[in-house]
Amino acid sequence: MHVPDGFIDAPISAATAVVAAGAIAVSLRGARRELDERTAPLxxxxxxxxxxxxxxxxxxxxxxxGHLLGGALAAILVGPYTGVLCVSVVLLMQGILFADGGLTALGVNITDMAITTTVVAYAVFRGLVKVLPRTRRSITAASFTAALLSVPAAALVFTLLYSLGGTTDVSLGKVATAMIGVHLLIGVGEAAITALTVGAVIAVRPDLVYGARGLEQRLKLRVNGELVDAQAPLAPAAPRISRRKLWIGGLAASLLLAGFVSFYASSNPDGLEKVAADQGIDQKAKEHASADSPLADYGVRDVDDARLSGGLAGVIGVGVTVVAGTGVFWAVRKRRGTTSQAA
Structure with a gap:
C-alpha cells in the first residue's frame, strides 16, 4: 500500500507530513517508556x-x-509507540533507497501504514486481551484479529485522504469499495503472519512480547499460615532461549526471506496498485525522485541475474534497516537513561 508521488495533492501531503512528524515526536517520547536494555535490540x-x-x-x-503492513506485529511485540517508529524506519528506508513509496508522499504513507495500523491494531488487541482468558493462545488469537482489522482500516484512511486531496476525478464510492474489499483479503494474510510470528516469540520468550506484559496469572501462596497473592508467568512455562540467540535467529530468518524467498513472491500488483489502475487513480502518478537509486525497485544496478540482483537488494535492505532501527532505538533507550538520572 505504498502511495507514490502524485496520488495526493501537495496541501494534503504537507498536512499528513505534519501529522506524521507530530506522531513520530510523540512516539519517540513514548518509546522511552517501552524500551529497555532487553527490548531495544529486538x-x-x-x-x-x-x-x-x-x-x-x-x-x-x-x-x-498483498504484503504485510506490519503495524500490528510491531505494536504487539515492542509496543505501540515503538511500533510506529519501527514501521516509519522501514518506510523511510524503502522510500530513499528502493524508490518504493513517494518521497513527497512519505507523510501519507507514515500516517496510513505506520500510525493507522499501529493505533487500530493495538486498540483492538488490548480490548480483546482484557476479556479473553490469560493464555498464550488468547494473545495469539487477539493478534490475529487486531492485524486483520488494521489493514482495511488503513485502506479506509487512504480513501479518506484521497477524498480530500486526490489528484484525479474518480468515483470515491467505487474507490472505497474496491480498496476495502481487496484489503480485507490482504488482512487475512497480515493476520496469519502476525499471529504466527507473535506465537513463535511467545513460545520461547514470552517476557519479551510487549503485548503479553501484565498478563500473569494470579496464584495463591500460603505464607505464615495466610494466603497471599503471587504472580507466575503465563502457564505452562515456556522454554527459554537467550536474547542473543533469538536476535541471531530472527536476523537469519529476515535475511533468508529477503535474500532468497522473496524471489518467489507474487509479481502481481498489490491492492493499491490494482485499484489505482482499475479506477484511474494513477493518472497523475509521478516518477519517483529516487528512481535512479542503485537499489531502485529492489534490484542492484548492473547485476543482470534477476535472482542475484533481488537477493542482494533484500540482504542490503535488511542490513541497513536493522542498523538504522537499532541505532534509533538505542538512542531512545540511552535518552531514557539520561533523563532518569537527571530526575
Whole structure:
C-alpha cells in the first residue's frame, strides 16, 4: 500500500507530513517508556523483519497481491509507540533507497501504514486481551484479529485522504469499495503472519512480547499460615532461549526471506496498485525522485541475474534497516537513561 508521488495533492501531503512528524515526536517520547536494555535490540530486529516480509507479496485475488503492513506485529511485540517508529524506519528506508513509496508522499504513507495500523491494531488487541482468558493462545488469537482489522482500516484512511486531496476525478464510492474489499483479503494474510510470528516469540520468550506484559496469572501462596497473592508467568512455562540467540535467529530468518524467498513472491500488483489502475487513480502518478537509486525497485544496478540482483537488494535492505532501527532505538533507550538520572 505504498502511495507514490502524485496520488495526493501537495496541501494534503504537507498536512499528513505534519501529522506524521507530530506522531513520530510523540512516539519517540513514548518509546522511552517501552524500551529497555532487553527490548531495544529486538525493536531494531522487528523493523528489519517487517522490511523482509514486505518483500513477500502473496496472491489474494485474480491479478492482485498483498504484503504485510506490519503495524500490528510491531505494536504487539515492542509496543505501540515503538511500533510506529519501527514501521516509519522501514518506510523511510524503502522510500530513499528502493524508490518504493513517494518521497513527497512519505507523510501519507507514515500516517496510513505506520500510525493507522499501529493505533487500530493495538486498540483492538488490548480490548480483546482484557476479556479473553490469560493464555498464550488468547494473545495469539487477539493478534490475529487486531492485524486483520488494521489493514482495511488503513485502506479506509487512504480513501479518506484521497477524498480530500486526490489528484484525479474518480468515483470515491467505487474507490472505497474496491480498496476495502481487496484489503480485507490482504488482512487475512497480515493476520496469519502476525499471529504466527507473535506465537513463535511467545513460545520461547514470552517476557519479551510487549503485548503479553501484565498478563500473569494470579496464584495463591500460603505464607505464615495466610494466603497471599503471587504472580507466575503465563502457564505452562515456556522454554527459554537467550536474547542473543533469538536476535541471531530472527536476523537469519529476515535475511533468508529477503535474500532468497522473496524471489518467489507474487509479481502481481498489490491492492493499491490494482485499484489505482482499475479506477484511474494513477493518472497523475509521478516518477519517483529516487528512481535512479542503485537499489531502485529492489534490484542492484548492473547485476543482470534477476535472482542475484533481488537477493542482494533484500540482504542490503535488511542490513541497513536493522542498523538504522537499532541505532534509533538505542538512542531512545540511552535518552531514557539520561533523563532518569537527571530526575
Amino acid at each position: 525493536a531494531g530486529l522487528v523493523a528489519a523483519f517487517i522490511f523482509a516480509v514486505q518483500m513477500l507479496n502473496f496472491p489474494v485475488a485474480a491479478g492482485t497481491s
